Amino acid sequence: MQSTLNRMLRFFWQQLSVAKGKLWAIIGTLVGVSVIQYFLPRITQIIIDQVIPKQEIGQLWFYIALALGLTIVLGGLNTISTYWIGQVSQTAISSLRDQLFSHTLKQDMAYFETSKTGDLMVVLTSDINMLQNLISANSLGLLGEMLSFVFVLIIMLANNWALTVMVLATFPLLFWTNFQYTKRIRAAYRKVRTSAGKMNNEIQETLTSVELIKSFATENQTEQDFNQLNVDNRDSQIEATKLGAVFSPVIDDINYLGTVIILGFGAWQVMQGAFTVGSIVAYLSYLAILQAPVRQLTSLIQRIQQAVVSYERIEALTATVPTITDPANPVDVAPFHQAVVLDQVDFNYSDDVPVLKNVSFELPHEKVIALVGSSGAGKTTITKLIERFYDVTSGKITFDGTDIKQMRLKDLRQQIGVVSQDVTLLDGTIRDNINYGSKATEDQIWQAAEAAKIADFIRSLPDGLDAQIGERGIRLSGGQKQRIAIARVFLKDAPILILDEATAALDNESERFIQQSFDRLMQERTSLVIAHRLSTIQNADEILVVEHGEIVERGTHAELLAKNGRYAELYEMQFK
Numbered sequence: 156m157q158s159t160l161n162r163m164l165r166f167f168w169q170q171l172s173v174a175k176g177k178l179w180a181i182i183g184t185l186v187g188v189s190v191i192q193y194f195l196p197r198i199t200q201i202i203i204d205q206v207i208p209k210q211e212i213g214q215l216w217f218y219i220a221l222a223l224g225l226t227i228v229l230g231g232l233n234t235i236s237t238y239w240i241g242q243v244s245q246t247a248i249s250s251l252r253d254q255l256f257s258h259t260l261k262q263d264m265a266y267f268e269t270s271k272t273g274d275l276m277v278v279l280t281s282d283i284n285m286l287q288n289l290i291s292a293n294s295l296g297l298l299g300e301m302l303s304f305v306f307v308l309i310i311m312l313a314n315n316w317a318l319t320v321m322v323l324a325t326f327p328l329l330f331w332t333n334f335q336y337t338k339r340i341r342a343a344y345r346k347v348r349t350s351a352g353k354m355n356n357e358i359q360e361t362l363t364s365v366e367l368i369k370s371f372a373t374e375n376q377t378e379q380d381f382n383q384l385n386v387d388n389r390d391s392q393i394e395a396t397k398l399g400a401v402f403s404p405v406i407d408d409i410n411y412l413g414t415v416i417i418l419g420f421g422a423w424q425v426m427q428g429a430f431t432v433g434s435i436v437a438y439l440s441y442l443a444i445l446q447a448p449v450r451q452l453t454s455l456i457q458r459i460q461q462a463v464v465s466y467e468r469i470e471a472l473t474a475t476v477p478t479i480t481d482p483a484n485p486v487d488v489a490p491f492h493q494a495v496v497l498d499q500v501d502f503n504y505s506d507d508v509p510v511l512k513n514v515s516f517e518l519p520h521e522k523v524i525a526l527v528g529s530s531g532a533g534k535t536t537i538t539k540l541i542e543r544f545y546d547v548t549s550g551k552i553t554f555d556g557t558d559i560k561q562m563r564l565k566d567l568r569q570q571i572g573v574v575s576q577d578v579t580l581l582d583g584t585i586r587d588n589i590n591y592g593s594k595a596t597e598d599q600i601w602q603a604a605e606a607a608k609i610a611d612f613i614r615s616l617p618d619g620l621d622a623q624i625g626e627r628g629i630r631l632s633g634g635q636k637q638r639i640a641i642a643r644v645f646l647k648d649a650p651i652l653i654l655d656e657a658t659a660a661l662d663n664e665s666e667r668f669i670q671q672s673f674d675r676l677m678q679e680r681t682s683l684v685i686a687h688r689l690s691t692i693q694n695a696d697e698i699l700v701v702e703h704g705e706i707v708e709r710g711t712h713a714e715l716l717a718k719n720g721r722y723a724e725l726y727e728m729q730f731k
């Protein structure tokens with residue numbers, strides 16, 4: 156905890172030191188605020204002790220004008236310092252957010268498969284917010300208040316140490332009570348948030364499964380479940396309110412204790428001739444300046460504790476170094492013109508289970524190679540290795556003779572267009588989705604849509620290319636989604652294609668459409684096709700049959716049928 160705190164503070168210092176000039180300016184304004192905060196009560200004191208007894212109207216005007224002037228300057232300094240603090244801290248946080256986002260995006264695929272999305276979301280949102288809370292204007296403003304605290308305290312001690320020490324004696328009690336209150340109220344609000352979250356989930360789930368509830372006539376049970384959550388929420392709210400109701404007056408009383416000491420002891424000293432009435436009034440104002448940071452210190456401690464926990468998680472994320480990265484000295488490659496070759500490739504996802512064993516084949520320029528085999532045989536894995544989402548365990552993959560590990564990831568991936576079984580569509584318009592990763596003109600988008608056999612469908616929509624897809628937009632069938640993905644790959648215009656046929660049952664018409672758009676896409680390109688419907692790959696230049704991670708047969712359709720082996724078996728299963 157201690158060392159994380161040190162590292163966190165060092166990190167903040169590094170981030171904030173970019174704006175060193177502004178930091179000094181902020182400290183300057185905060186010192187100005189402290190000095191004025193000291194002088195305002197001092198003016199009150201002078202007016203009461205000196206100006207009123209002497210009945211000096213001229214001096215009264217002077218001090219009133221001075222007080223007004225100082226108040227305006229104080230307001231100005233407060234505005235400037237709050238604004239600057241906000242600027243510096245927000246800049247630091249937003250640059251941290253950028254760094255983390257970019258670091259996350261660079262992680263290996265395997266990292267995303269082993270981390271829960273929810274956990275990553277927490278780091279990228281809530282944990283950063285925790286750090287933001289810590290270096291917010293509130294916390295840094297507290298620095299200013301502490302500065303005032305020290306400054307005012309020294310002057311109070313110098314003027315009347317006995318009274319000041321008596322007032323200070325109430326501070327440990329004030330701090331302790333605040334600490335207890337903050338601790339409890341946070342726990343209570345945590346409960347409130349949890350129960351509110353559960354209730355929201357229940358409402359959402361109910362609204363999205365109304366049909367199920369009605370058809371099973373489970374309304375009563377659903378109501379009871381909701382009622383229980385509602386009662387929990389009510390009780391935790393009441394608990395939080397109770398804490399506020401109990402602690403607030405106690406804290407007010409302890410604050411008032413300070414006032415009483417100044418009034419009682421101060422008045423007694425005035426009677427002894429050792430203090431003045433004006434000083435009592437000034438000390439009452441100083442008391443408020445002293446109490447403010449003490450009251451806030453507890454919430455600062457809590458914020459630091461939470462920030463340390465968040466910082467640990469952020470550190471864990473930044474400590475993970477991706478292994479699939481650009482090489483130190485990348486080889487520049489010409490556009491694809493020869494072949495992609497897999498040479499004795501072995502691969503396992505986790506340490507011990509082999510997924511691919513001794514896979515060797517060639518994907519020559521402008522040829523079509525098909526992969527067939529049972530589900531789970533390793534076909535998709537082969538395509539992912541070619542895209543270098545994972546590195547081979549042994550053997551190598553070359554691109555026109557260059558090991559793909561020697562190439563920049565971008566150079567490799569820009570030359571490969573992929574249409575996979577589960578198409579990823581983004582929340583947005585059809586246009587955004589087709590144009591993803593490209594900067595195509597309207598005409599080019601329509602050409603791609605035509606080629607992918609989706610143009611007629613888009614034209615039939617009232618909003619055309621600007622139709623929204625997703626929860627609040629139109630619903631697309633599996634075939635339509637895949638054709639949008641095909642249009643997207645048309646625009647990418649990569650020389651190598653990886654096509655993973657949809658296994659989902661498509662009706663004949665959409666299957667025919669997809670086949671036609673695949674055929675268009677494959678013209679003058681090099682294609683690796685994972686085929687589930689063997690009818691579609693009869694013209695492939697070579698068919699590789701993959702079983703349990705090994706290529707067990709290879710040849711053309713005719714050769715494989717003649718062999719009467721595994722391919723012939725699979726073929727018969729589909730057509731007989």
Ligand SMILES: Nc1ncnc2c1ncn2[C@@H]1O[C@H](COP(=O)(O)OP(=O)(O)OP(=O)(O)O)[C@@H](O)[C@H]1O
Binds near residue numbers: 531
């Ligand atoms: N990300 C992963 N992490 C660990 N194991 C995986 C991962 N992806 C796939 N596997 C495993 O690797 C094996 C090969 O999977 P792969 O997806 O390559 O098969 P496939 O031949 O494409 O199957 P299908 O035809 O059903 O798509 C399977 O046993 C699968 O469980």
